[in-house]
Amino acid sequence: MTDSPASPAPLADPHLVYDPLAAxxxxxxxxxxxxxxxGTQAIDLVLRNPDxxxxxxxxxxxxxxxxxxxxxHRLRVRTVAVAREDAVPALREALAERYGAGEPLPEILAGPDAATQVAxxxxxxxLNGITGSIGLAPTLAALEAGRTLALANKESLIVGGPLVKALAKPGQIIPVDSEHAALFQALAAGTRADVRKLVVTAxxxxFRGRTKAELANVTVEDALAHPTWAMGPVITINSATLVNKGLEVIEAHLLYDIPFDRIEVVVHPQSYVHSMVEFTDGSTIAQATPPDMRGPIAVGLGWPERVPDAAPAFDWSKASTWEFFPLDNEAFPSVNLARHVGRLAGTAPAVFNAANEECVEAFRTGALPFNGIMDTVTRVVEEHGTPVTGTSLTVSDxxxxxxxxRARARELTDRTATAEARA
Structure with a gap:
């Protein structure tokens, strides 16, 4: 993407192809x-495209x-890795049941570093489809080894942004989140200097349309009833609080090197438009497909080529209505808090993400009310103080x-649960 020499190159750039191992x-x-x-959707895509x-x-x-x-067995892989060492006996037994006599079993790696080894x-x-900040080490390992990284693990970029930026070569990262894959594709329509604004859809x-007061007594079952996407419980609750959108704002800033004041969030209930780029001439380029993650996965694995029939397309012969609404920052303060920690940078996003993961778990177990998630995360971020920043930042930091x-969030949620029990 054309830009002035003084500006840093973005981590993700649709105009650059990192392909040192082309074959x-x-x-x-x-x-x-x-x-x-x-992972399961990626495997479906692979099995349909063995060529x-x-x-x-x-x-x-x-x-x-x-x-x-x-x-x-279906993919005939060389290596299988599991984080839990105690899962190895069951895995060996399951593999033996599927492989025929005389067929060599795949190598098994086990332990907390197993994913990093195969990366x-x-x-x-x-393709890093791990959930949570435990995906950071494999992300860094893949980049250091010179692999193209199809990144679905947003947390590794959130918590280790400067570390990722220090290792990644231009064009080495292809985003797999639906929003960032959409921005990636829309950015191909112009130069970097032409970009006025990134618009991330939510x-x-x-709980769209509810006030903060109306959210006070929502249940875990309510929060898990996402109207569009079928996701894991943590990601689904992050969607209910819109923490996921806050993380995506930070991710967009890191991936595309666009300032936070030029990254907007807009509510789009149908989830057809996955994100948009507004250019300086007033044009807005939107990327739209029916909700299906196989499309972004295909971009991550196949770019710069398109994978035919990777995901369903729209039937334009049928009428449909697409709506867009401004974000209610009072009911959902997570996006503005994410902007704040994103500007602080360094260890601040890691604190935000870790505290949120603990608070989500506390909400799931009944130790914290829904609004208490962001109240507690905000307090942890405030208590963190000045983050470690700059080139001195390390994985240990x-x-x-x-x-x-995590420890501070647990202390605060335990106090909240105790206080409510006494009340």
Whole structure:
């Protein structure tokens, strides 16, 4: 993307193709988080396109060994990695049930560093579909090994932004979030100097239109009833609080090097338009598809080529209505808080993310009311004080900040639960 020499290059740029391992035939792909939502949909895409992609390794948490073994067998991978070492016996048994006599079983790696090991293994592209900040180490490993990184793990960029930026080569990261894949594609319509604003769309979650007072007594079941997307519980609750949108604002700033005051959030209940780019001539380019993550995954794995029939297209012969509303920042303060920690940078986003993860869990177990999630996260961020920033930031700094934030959030949620019990 054309720009002045003084400006830093964005992490994600549709005009640049990072392809040091270009080869004839299918791309070798490693899938991290293979038994999760992103991983299973990526495998569906791979199996439908064997001429384009070949999976060499899988990693997963280890709680769904039967599914992991089935994936390994169907894809004929070389290596399977699990974070839980105690899952290895069940995984070996599941693999043995699927492989025939004499068929070599894949290599098994186990432990907290297993995903990081396969992220740096021989391949063309690493798809990081892990949920949570534990995806940071594999992200850094893939970048350091020179792999193209299809990034669905937004938390690794949020908590380790400066570390990621220090390692990534121009064009090495392809975003897989639906919003950032949309921005990535829309940005191809002009030069970087032409961009006036990024517009990130939000479905509004299950509580769109409610006031802060009306959110005081919503239940976990209410929060998990997302009107558009089928996602895991943590991501779904983040969508209900709009924390996910706050994280995406930080991510957009880091990926595209656009200032926070030029990144806007707009509520779009239908989730057809996944994000937009407004250019200086007044034009707005929107990327739209029916809600389906296989489209963004196909962009991440296939770019700069399109994967035919990766996801459903619109039927333009049928009438439809698309709506857009301004964001209610009073009812959903998470986006403005995310802008604040994004501007602070350094360890501040890691504190925000870690405290939120703890508060979401406290809400799920009944220890915290819905509005208490952001109230508590805000307090943890305020107590964190001045974050570690600049080139001095290390992985240890990030982990230490996360550990403190989790512990402090647990203290505060325990106090809230005790106070409510006494009341």
């Amino acid at each position: 004839d035939g299918p791309k070798d792909v490693v899938i991290l988080g293979s038994t999760g939502s992103i 384009r992609f070949r999976v060499t390794a899988l990693s997963a948490h280890g709680s769904r060994t039967a599914l992991l073994a089935e994936q390994a 740096s293994s021989d391949c063309h592209t690493v 479905s509004g979650g299950p 990030v982990l230490e900040a996360e550990t403190w934030a």
